[in-house]
Amino acid sequence: MFQVMSPRGAQWGLKVLLWIARRLVPWFPFCFLLACADEDPKWHGDTAFTAEERAAIEEGAAFTAARVGQPMPVIVWDGPIDGERSIKREKPDPKLCPEIGGNCAGWVGTHHMLLEPLQPDQLRIVAAHEFGHTFGLVHHDAPGLMSPTAAVFEWTQADADELK
């Protein structure tokens, strides 16, 4: 619904904006110097993951990071799992992956990852794949880690071709 603001409402809106701007301005030079490191670079993992599952996820993340030439993502198993860069122990909603028939074991949005609790061997593949997305890799149709139905913990030529 859209409502045209009354002049009085607009005046208040402007006041609020000015108040916010005044609060932000003193911080701007710091933000600039720190290259606006607006985000916590760490991933926050769900405390519900077992020790075995955590190890599998870390192995998967390290596997992909090494292949794309990026630093290993730092994962702390502290939650909060609903914030930025969180990894939740949850099977993604089927609506999130219609292209593979709705049976997705993992999903990652801009800064939010869902991983279905699976056997460590499977979970490692899913985590490696989802971290691949965080490094900018997209799906391909050939066998390999970035196949949407990846079932083998492997890095193939099709995966490597995505780095070109």
Ligand SMILES: [Zn+2]
């Ligand atoms: Zn994917």
